[in-house]
Amino acid sequence: MPGSPANSLSSDSGQIQIIGKSNLNTFSLTYPLEGSVVVDEECANTSILHIPIVDFETSSNGLKKDFEKLLQSENHPEITIQLSGLTDFAQEYQSNTLQVTITLAGTSKLFEIPCAIDLISPDKLYVRGRVTLSMSEFLLEPPVKVFGLVRVEDLVDILFQVNFTVKD
Numbered sequence: 001m002p003g004s005p006a007n008s009l010s011s012d013s014g015q016i017q018i019i020g021k022s023n024l025n026t027f028s029l030t031y032p033l034e035g036s037v038v039v040d041e042e043c044a045n046t047s048i049l050h051i052p053i054v055d056f057e058t059s060s061n062g063l064k065k066d067f068e069k070l071l072q073s074e075n076h077p078e079i080t081i082q083l084s085g086l087t088d089f090a091q092e093y094q095s096n097t098l099q100v101t102i103t104l105a106g107t108s109k110l111f112e113i114p115c116a117i118d119l120i121s122p123d124k125l126y127v128r129g130r131v132t133l134s135m136s137e138f139l140l141e142p143p144v145k146v147f148g149l150v151r152v153e154d155l156v157d158i159l160f161q162v163n164f165t166v167k168d
Contacts, residue, residue, distance in 0.1 A: 014162035
C-alpha cells in the first residue's frame with residue numbers, strides 16, 4: 001500500500017533540468033533520471049536522489065566544465081535532493097508542496113517546492129515542478145568569463161519531472 005513505511009520509490013524515467021542565464025544567452029544542463037532514487041533507512045518517508053555532477057548533459061563542453069568547477073565536483077561529486085513525504089501523496093490527485101533539501105557543493109538548503117503529483121496507477125506517481133534558487137544561497141559565486149564581459153546571473157531554475165514506482 002503506497003504511503004506505508006515499508007514502501008520505497010524508484011525512478012523509472014524523467015529528468016532534472018537546470019536553466020540559467022548570462023548577460024549574453026540562456027543555457028541548460030539536463031540529467032536523465034532512471035533508477036536513481038533510494039529510501040533513507042532511518043526515515044522511510046524520505047526519498048533521496050543522488051545525481052552525479054559529471055552525468056549532466058549539455059551541448060557545450062565548456063559549459064559542462066564550468067558547471068563541474070562551480071559545483072566543486074572533485075570534492076563534492078553529487079548533487080543530493082531529499083524529497084520528504086513523497087510517499088504520503090501516493091493516493092492524491094492534486095498539486096502539493098514538497099519539502100525538498102538540495103545539497104550543492106557541500107551546502108544544504110531546505111525549500112518548499114510547489115509541484116503536481118499525479119497518481120497514474122496504484123503504484124505509479126508522476127511528479128513535476130520548478131524551483132528558482134540563488135547560487136549565492138549555496139555559497140557559490142556565479143561565474144564571470146572573458147575579463148568580466150560574460151556574467152552568469154545568480155538565479156537558476158530547476159525543473160523536474162519524474163515517474164516513480166512505489167515498491168513494497
